[in-house]
Amino acid sequence: MHLPPFGGHPSGARLGRIKTSPHYRDGAFRNLEPTPQFSEAGGPISAMFDFLFVPHKRLKPTLAVPTVKTDLKALPPDTNLLIWPGHSSCFIRLGGKTILIDPVFSSHASPFVFSTRAFAGSNAYTPDDMPEIDYLILSHDHWDHLDHPTLTALKPKVRNIICGLGVGEHLERWGFPPERVQEADWFDTLKPEQDFSLHVVPARHFSGRGLFRDRTLWGGYVLETPELRIFYSGDTGYGSHLAEIGKRFDGFLTSRFSRTASTTRTGSTSTWSPNRPPRPPKNCGPRRCCPFIPACSPFPIIRGTIREASRDKMYRLATPKIGEVLFLDAEDQVFAPWWEDLE
Helix, strand or coil, rough: CCHHCCCCCCCHHHHHHCCCCCCEEEEEECCCCCCCCCCCCCCHHHHHHHHHCCCCCEEEEECCCCCCCCCCCHCCCCCCCCEEEEEEEEEEEEEEEEECCCCCCCCEECCCCCECCCCCCCCCHHHHCCCCEEECCCCCCCCCCCCCCHHHHHHHHHEEEECCCCCCHHHHHCCCCHHEEEECCCEEEEEEEEEEEEEEEECCCCCCEEEEECCCCCCCCCCEEECCCCEEEEEEECCHHHHHHHHCCCCCEEEECCEEECECCCCCCCCCEECCCCCCCCCCEEEEEECCCCCCCCCHHHHHHHHHHHCCCEECCCCCCEEEECCCCCCCCCCCCCHHHHC
């Protein structure tokens, strides 16, 4: 637990700032609404039994996930676009700035190489494929969003880092200069450049890389230029915060949802369940919705659930392959149902 990949616990002036947050009390950050770790329908023993011994069908694709290996270094700098490099990662060109969110380019997302492994074909990108990064944005410190090997390899390419309160402790332990790291609380607005604003917004989730939970803040982000506004949800369960975000920002051109889910027996923090499939939030006002396919749900779920839930809605569902370019200024871009061949 003291090895570098586990990071560190906030202390000193960083902990003092955390204690002033209205979202921190009794030694931990809290969601805006009550979010039990386990629902009344079960408890930790029942949930662990279900996880270890109850079989669930189709938790991974039958074939390698198709990937388009776009040359990210050759992309035109003045084109607004979004690319999904895999899992919850997001590569964005917005207003001439290069933005990378939650990069995980390892073969596994846990302290153990045999656990939480990437689907075959889904981790085609490496840190070497990344161009210079103007802004590295981190939603929270779970292993599948804050990857030690990926970040240490990207260190020479990253100019600025934006993260939640406390996450900077991990980064400093990993050798990132403190002056490059900016930590923020929910509803903070950062304006690092005249034509670029970055708003930190709530998510319904939790944090932690070891035995202790919720010592660092989790959240989502709204990226805004004079022309475009993008919402990246971070890991989040469904909640009233989504409607509040939509109301505050009057909708978005594109919303990139990392996770959204109904309450399950393991709580409503972000858990996907084969029996309680997710739905795109209807009340945060996106014009285009780009969901992320989670590793712990039946892979064809996007066709049977998210597509149906998106029918006749105010937004258009966009489902690019890993590495396929979504042009943010193109309203009529169409993507093939690439997942159908994997069933």
